[in-house]
Amino acid sequence: MKKWLSLAVVSMLVVGILAACGTKDEKTSGDGKKVLTMGTSADYKPFEYVDTKNGEDPIGFDIDLANAIAKKLGYKVEVQDMDFGGLIPAIQADQVDFVMAGMTPTEKRKKNVDFTDVYYTAKDVIITPKNSGIKSVDDLKGKTIGVQASSIQEDKAKELNKTTKFKIENRNRIPDIIQEIKSDRFDAAIIEDTVAKGYLDKEKDLTGIVISDDKEDEAGSAIAFPKDSKLTKDFNRVLNEMKENGELDKLIVKWFGGDQ
The missing domain is CATH 3.40.190.10 (Periplasmic binding protein-like II)
Structure with a gap:
């Protein structure tokens, strides 16, 4: 009986450890708000980049937009800079909560992550x-x-x-x-x-x-989330509200000079 109980306890501990290993620790800010980790590749000015004259933290259009959406939803954002090719793997490995990096929602990427609506288009x-x-x-x-x-x-x-x-x-x-x-x-x-x-x-x-393109659809940027994340719907709702009330346009004018 003791041997059976011991095995049962060990099994429960192993399961608990494995479960913990696959989950990103939740962070909270000093004011109690949950902190979301945003993955990006800060070499893509004006979307995200580092201006060393003014500090080491990434700045840019995507950073401002992420902070604006998160604030409306009651979150704070912590930015994690990495190579572009590692962003989707970081989502899949539960290392980041979402990605904003001027990323286009291609069919190939949609097999691994979910996307919001496109928030910016380019050529x-x-x-x-x-x-x-x-x-x-x-x-x-x-x-x-x-x-x-x-x-x-x-x-x-x-x-x-x-x-x-x-x-x-x-x-x-x-x-x-x-x-x-x-x-x-x-x-x-x-x-x-x-x-x-x-x-x-x-x-x-x-x-x-x-580059002239015969296709009507231009390359657009969207926010990427883990498959079936609740955040996708929440971010998308606020994103579309910002499109309708003009807040998104103000950010575009700020970072792209209003020519878009």
Whole structure:
């Protein structure tokens, strides 16, 4: 009887330990509000980036939007910076509560996570040196093109490569891709237009060409959550309220200059 009880107690302890290992610890702020961990890749200005002159914490459009939504729902946000390719695995491993990183809700990603409605749309741009002679997608033939790993632009490059053959190289961070162009290791890169604008404004020796797309749907950004998370519905509701009352537009004007 004692042996049976001992085994039963051990089994219960093991189950409890395993269950605890698979659950992210809940955090609360000093005022008692639950803290949600947001995963992002802070190399995507103006969506999320680090301005070292003003601190080490990521700032940007996505950060402001996440904080605004969370505040309305009674939460606080803690931002965790990581490589873009590790964001969905971080959701699946229960390391973050949600992801905002200018992420497009592709069908492939929807198999692993749930998304809110799209909150921002954009187009893709080819960035290349001004003297490269590249004026269109056709001119990429035989060139080496940089893209961010696991991004929608990597998918776009693979799609274009079916008809215009070129070499695709990926890097984890956008600044690394720009440096590869400036070091003549990449002939060009494919980057989202709002992000590309920041580099084109700063790097006067680079130029950008918008990629024309026959598809009506543009690449859009949405918030990613674990499958069947209650937060998806809650965030989506507040997001759509902010679209209707103009709060989202104000953030777009703040971070993108009102040209969108």
